[in-house]
Amino acid sequence: xxxxxxxxxxxxxxxxxxxxxxxxxxxxxxxxxxxxxxxxxxxxxxxxxxxxxxxxxxxxxxxxxxxxxxxxxxxxxxxxxxxxxxxxxxxxxxxxxxxxxxxxxxxxxxxxxxxxxxxxxxxxxxxxxxxxxxxxxxxxxxxxxxxxxxxxxxxxxxxxxxxxxxxxxxxxxxxxxxxxxxxxxxxxxxxxxxxxxxxxxxxxxxxxxxxxxxxxxxxxxxxxxxxxxxxxxxxxxxxxxxxxxxxxxxxxxxxxxxxxxxxxxxxxxxxxxxxxxxxxxxxxxxxxxxxxxxxxxxxxxxxxxxxxxxxxxxxxxxxxxxxxxxxxxxxxxxxxxxxxxxxxxxxxxxxxxxxxxxxxxxxxxxxxxxxxxxxxxxxxxxxxxxxxxx
Numbered sequence: 001x002x003x004x005x006x007x008x009x010x011x012x013x014x015x016x017x018x019x020x021x022x023x024x025x026x027x028x029x030x031x032x033x034x035x036x037x038x039x040x041x042x043x044x045x046x047x048x049x050x051x052x053x054x055x056x057x058x059x060x061x062x063x064x065x066x067x068x069x070x071x072x073x074x075x076x077x078x079x080x081x082x083x084x085x086x087x088x089x090x091x092x093x094x095x096x097x098x099x100x101x102x103x104x105x106x107x108x109x110x111x112x113x114x115x116x117x118x119x120x121x122x123x124x125x126x127x128x129x130x131x132x133x134x135x136x137x138x139x140x141x142x143x144x145x146x147x148x149x150x151x152x153x154x155x156x157x158x159x160x161x162x163x164x165x166x167x168x169x170x171x172x173x174x175x176x177x178x179x180x181x182x183x184x185x186x187x188x189x190x191x192x193x194x195x196x197x198x199x200x201x202x203x204x205x206x207x208x209x210x211x212x213x214x215x216x217x218x219x220x221x222x223x224x225x226x227x228x229x230x231x232x233x234x235x236x237x238x239x240x241x242x243x244x245x246x247x248x249x250x251x252x253x254x255x256x257x258x259x260x261x262x263x264x265x266x267x268x269x270x271x272x273x274x275x276x277x278x279x280x281x282x283x284x285x286x287x288x289x290x291x292x293x294x295x296x297x298x299x300x301x302x303x304x305x306x307x308x309x310x311x312x313x314x315x316x317x318x319x320x321x322x323x324x325x326x327x328x329x330x331x332x333x334x335x336x337x338x339x340x341x342x343x344x345x346x347x348x349x350x351x352x353x354x355x356x357x358x359x360x361x362x363x364x365x366x367x368x369x370x371x372x373x374x375x376x377x378x379x380x381x382x383x384x385x386x387x388x389x390x
Contacts, residue, residue, distance in 0.1 A: 006135070015140070056194065081093075247299055254306055
């Protein structure tokens with residue numbers, strides 16, 4: 001049930017992506033969006049960075065189900081608000097609210113940690129990522145079609161979809177059985193407190209470094225794939241769309257059917273290392289590729305490169321006790337949001353500075369960044385130790 005919630009939530013987000021530039025141009029009364037588009041995208045990530053830890057702590061305190069319901073209800077209202085917003089400033093307000101209420105990923109991950117044994121978590125996190133990926137495949141296609149009929153239509157559709165998801169969640173999703181916190185703790189509106197807690201756990205620190213590097217590298221494709229395909233391979237929008245759809249489908253298959261079984265059979269550390277080597281090889285190949293077919297040929301390697309991420313999430317969950325899974329997932333969601341703010345700015349700057357001399361530099365640089373994590377990866381013990389709350 002929680003996997004379906006994530007898939008539907010991702011579809012709602014994906015519905016609005018194709019029409020955002022056109023909508024901003026319409027309300028701003030200019031085709032030169034300049035800083036506005038980048039700021040609009042970064043605002044969501046900034047709000048996620050600030051509030052994901054807070055909402056994760058709330059889910060530890062009052063339960064996963066109430067926070068998920070509030071998130072879905074808030075998103076439903078917000079999409080309707082943005083469908084009717086007449087000005088750019090109100091659209092920015094709506095975007096900020098979207099980031100604030102967007103707790104589904106962190107709370108759903110905590111829910112999975114609650115109901116899944118440690119040995120099965122890599123498999124479940126892989127399925128979670130697969131459902132999210134499938135949502136982002138279908139959502140943009142439908143959103144683009146609706147946007148051609150009515151520019152605000154995708155927001156209405158996203159509101160309806162979130163409303164239905166909220167309704168189904170209310171009647172079908174049950175609060176997982178878990179240990180409740182024994183003592184009342186303050187600071188539930190303090191976004192810094194979860195980071196203090198995370199930094200106080202020595203075994204968590206190297207895993208958080210690996211997590212940040214992985215998520216930053218993951219921003220490369222999302223930032224420049226479209227531009228790189230057009231510049232280097234002269235791809236038309238059709239071939240760019242085919243490549244993205246192919247990656248999305250392959251990634252979902254790898255996450256759903258390879259990541260979990262590989263971690264269970266060979267161990268999480270081996271799966272992590274396999275993902276690093278596969279993604280590094282694919283990145284270097286694309287960086288030096290001169291023909292578009294090479295990029296298509298290495299798509300399976302890119303998809304296999306993602307199998308290490310669920311294993312990493314599984315290792316991370318072992319570093320927190322049952323009472324702090326929401327807090328941990330909030331920290332992870334916040335770190336992901338931080339890389340979503342910083343990553344695209346840095347990656348695009350490097351690409352545009354180097355594309356006339358060596359356009360593949362950013363891809364080779366992404367592979368080289370994995371070297372930062374190798375000492376931590378090699379030293380990971382076969383069994384991650386569980387710790388108690390700080």
